[in-house]
Amino acid sequence: HYAQGSSRAETQPTPHRSTTRSFRTMLSTRFVTNCRSSFVQFSLRHVRMTSTLMSAGLKETDPVIFGLIEKEKLRQKNGLVLIPSENFTSPAVLEALGSVMQNKYSEGYPGARYYGGNENIDAVERLCQERALTAFHLDPERWGVNVQSLSGSPANFQVYTAVLKPHDRLFALDLPHGGHLSHGYQTPTKKISAVSTYFECLPYRLDEKTGRIDYDEMERIAAIFRPKLLISGASAYPRHFDFARLRKIADQNNSLFMFDMAHISGLISARVVGSPFDTADIVTTTTHKTLRGPRGAMIFYRKGVRKTLKSGKEIMYDLEDKIKSAVFPGHQGGPHNHTITALAVALLQAHTPEFRAYQESVLKNARSLSYYLMAKGYDLVSGGTDTHLMLVDLRPKNIDGARVERVMELCGISVNKNTVPGDKSALVPGGIRIGSPALTSRGLDMKHFEQVGSYVDRAIKLTIDVQTQSKSTTFKEFKDYLNKNDVPEVNELRSEVEQFLEQFPAIC
Numbered sequence: 001h002y003a004q005g006s007s008r009a010e011t012q013p014t015p016h017r018s019t020t021r022s023f024r025t026m027l028s029t030r031f032v033t034n035c036r037s038s039f040v041q042f043s044l045r046h047v048r049m050t051s052t053l054m055s056a057g058l059k060e061t062d063p064v065i066f067g068l069i070e071k072e073k074l075r076q077k078n079g080l081v082l083i084p085s086e087n088f089t090s091p092a093v094l095e096a097l098g099s100v101m102q103n104k105y106s107e108g109y110p111g112a113r114y115y116g117g118n119e120n121i122d123a124v125e126r127l128c129q130e131r132a133l134t135a136f137h138l139d140p141e142r143w144g145v146n147v148q149s150l151s152g153s154p155a156n157f158q159v160y161t162a163v164l165k166p167h168d169r170l171f172a173l174d175l176p177h178g179g180h181l182s183h184g185y186q187t188p189t190k191k192i193s194a195v196s197t198y199f200e201c202l203p204y205r206l207d208e209k210t211g212r213i214d215y216d217e218m219e220r221i222a223a224i225f226r227p228k229l230l231i232s233g234a235s236a237y238p239r240h241f242d243f244a245r246l247r248k249i250a251d252q253n254n255s256l257f258m259f260d261m262a263h264i265s266g267l268i269s270a271r272v273v274g275s276p277f278d279t280a281d282i283v284t285t286t287t288h289k290t291l292r293g294p295r296g297a298m299i300f301y302r303k304g305v306r307k308t309l310k311s312g313k314e315i316m317y318d319l320e321d322k323i324k325s326a327v328f329p330g331h332q333g334g335p336h337n338h339t340i341t342a343l344a345v346a347l348l349q350a351h352t353p354e355f356r357a358y359q360e361s362v363l364k365n366a367r368s369l370s371y372y373l374m375a376k377g378y379d380l381v382s383g384g385t386d387t388h389l390m391l392v393d394l395r396p397k398n399i400d401g402a403r404v405e406r407v408m409e410l411c412g413i414s415v416n417k418n419t420v421p422g423d424k425s426a427l428v429p430g431g432i433r434i435g436s437p438a439l440t441s442r443g444l445d446m447k448h449f450e451q452v453g454s455y456v457d458r459a460i461k462l463t464i465d466v467q468t469q470s471k472s473t474t475f476k477e478f479k480d481y482l483n484k485n486d487v488p489e490v491n492e493l494r495s496e497v498e499q500f501l502e503q504f505p506a507i508c
Helices: 007-011 016-056 063-077 091-097 119-135 152-163 213-223 243-252 265-269 318-332 335-349 353-375 401-410 437-441 446-470 477-484 488-501
Strands: 145-146 167-174 200-204 228-232 256-260 280-284 296-300 305-308 314-316 391-395 416-418 429-435
Touching: 063 488, 091 314, 091 335, 119 335, 145 318, 152 256, 152 280, 152 296, 152 318, 167 213, 200 213, 213 243, 228 243, 228 353, 243 256, 296 305, 296 318, 335 353, 353 391, 353 446, 401 416, 401 429, 401 446, 401 477, 401 488, 437 446, 446 477, 446 488
Parallel strands: 167 200, 167 228, 228 256, 256 280
Antiparallel strands: 145 296, 280 296, 305 314, 391 429, 416 429
């Protein structure tokens, strides 16, 4: 009927059109309702997810990493930490290190940032600088300090680029003789450190008979090489430095004198060893070794008059702007504000009687351990120590540092293999490096360090026995033997070490 086009069909909506509109309305309503419901549910899920991510603790968020941290706590608690470059920092420093200060970006220097909202960051950095000068007993009219360097090796390279041009000459203690990689180490066939790629590096060395720096030979070579920068300081040298002699050699060659005090900065701050600040032009340091702070670095530089000419004209130091520019923007962007904050706390602690007493104990304990080992027939490079560390020459025992390090690790004793004068390989060197800072932080005294020495002695003898049993010709074969064979004496010594350490509180 409708198809025939009646008047009714023309004046009234067809049932088909009405049904279509109703169906569309129904679909639209349901679609909107469902969309709104889905959006609300999605939003709630999103809020819950965001809230959980930003509020849950580490154990809930990442149990794998949490578990590894807990294992590391146990390792530090139950093991003898004898690596000289390691220490336990305080809960106050750790609290600052994990604070909201890490959230802020702050390229530039206090009062001249490239970001807003840095009023508190500026206050902290200025305070850190003031405390650094105070901790090392320095006159702010004569010394300045940059606390933005991220670590020791970058700090050293920043100094080089500040005061040297490419291919200028750099003179430093050789790595196998106790120097540091960042001082320009190279072999006859390869430039190991990038420093030696950009600058012409020549090493000075120890007298291998005495194990001490040969200053006469150093002076002779310097007169020929004429370095623009003379570097002293070391990572494995157990004796005092002759700062006056170093200054003399630098002056004879019109060289700048830089001292890297990374290992002994805490001892220097406490005034229990000599200070480079009376003679050096630049002093660099890490902040986590004997200074017991976070893992950062500082660059100290001279200000004021460098020298006076015969004419009476004063030549001024121009190091401040050069070093500031080398750090930022030369090598870095924004500093790590949480590290600077934690460093400020550590520097406050360093300027206390308790800190000085700690450093005195570090020296006493190192000497106690060295006397014990020498009494047991071990050769120490230079015949002992004036500082926090010692080098044990294992070559007379027909064993190497790599094997001893591995066995000690299994026994719960942390040392590090180290080159000794005359070594050919840094991977399988002839010695181990041992230090007292970390265990002194846990409260061990001189008598306790004699007991520590007995554990070291037993572990070395055990290594010799395992080497005899394994008949290994390579270090890999030696490790494979230990992995495949149970050595009861290792487990026994580890158990004794753990029981011994139960009397000392863990700092973690």
